[in-house]
Amino acid sequence: MPPRGKAGDRRMVIGAYGAILAFAALALPWSRHALERVMIGHMLVQIPLLVVIGVLMARALPPGVSARLAKWNAGGVSGILLALIASSWWMVPRALDSALASPAMEVAKFVTLPLLVGVPLALSWSALGGIGRGFVIANVLPMWAVVGWAYMAAPVRVCNYYLVDQQVIAGLGLLSLAVALGVAVALMSFRHGAHAPTV
């Protein structure tokens, strides 16, 4: 087992407890209803928080486990693929509806978002390298923007459990998030570019 700093250890432990507490808080019937009552709360608050919980969990994994997983995840490729596929599923309108209609699907959502999106994302992101990360960002952000725009422009109600105006708000939220992240990434890369040694 590789040595790890004491401060680092403490951070991991805090992260793990934080993840467990946050997960329990999100799973409470009260907060589930509050967040799932509106589409934007479901899509852009609850689902991202579940992913963040997975990221915290991954940091608290014993190094042995991370190392064993890394053998199957060279360059972060398979992990990021898993995270992309699993997160895409929960953007399908039917999947959102199914989580509201069926307790089994709700459980599946609470399990898969941390374990199949958050954990592999955290384990793969740094391994991806600059080009890999750029590739993922350049694909994911336009996809979010298109899905958000589709939710805004759809002539029909795509979710049986949400009102049309909520669908428009959620779509606008997703589109705005994609644009904001895109601008942030662009700014960051320009700043890095300015400091980078000219090769």
Place this chain on the structure above:
Amino acid sequence: MPNGQWPRTIVASLVIGLAGGALFWRGTDGFRAVTSEQARRVAIAASPRSLPAVDLEDQNGRSFTLEEYRGRPVIVDFVYTQCRLACPLLSDAFQRVARAEQAKWPGDVDRQLPLLSITFDPEDTPPRLREYAGHYSADGRSWRFARVKDQRDLAQLLRAFDIVVIREPQGGFQHNAAIHVLDVQGRLARVLDLGTPSEDVARAAEGQSR
């Protein structure tokens, strides 16, 4: 990074990709249904559904059940009388079918394709349904309007049809809207879009009359 990890990673990626593809394929009925409404239509077309025998009351206060239509296909929709969005479109579609049927079988109600509009608003009483029927010059015989007598039955009926009704904050409801075809055995057999032309509705019912 040791090169020995790449073969395993490629295997893992293939497994993930295949499993993900299978999940999306199954979860969207072969990429045919990304919304619950599309999923409902695919599922019903694949296997017709039996419906609960709930007690209904028509616009004249007469009690009946769906059993009464056994042996003939019926066209059913779900509306409420105060609706301003989807229901007027549905009722317009029903009106076009009703007119076409009257033109085809003038005065012969027994041969006209039966239409049934069921309300899910507990406040829709027979007089309100009668008034609504008047708006669409429905005859009240080949095209009837009904409410479910018992509210618990209503939930059961809506569930059987997979109709989800949610209340709007300003009053009123939002709901999935479609034209439903019941076959001769009283099963829910087809779900058609509310924009379906009347001749196609009649043809879909014809297809269920055996």
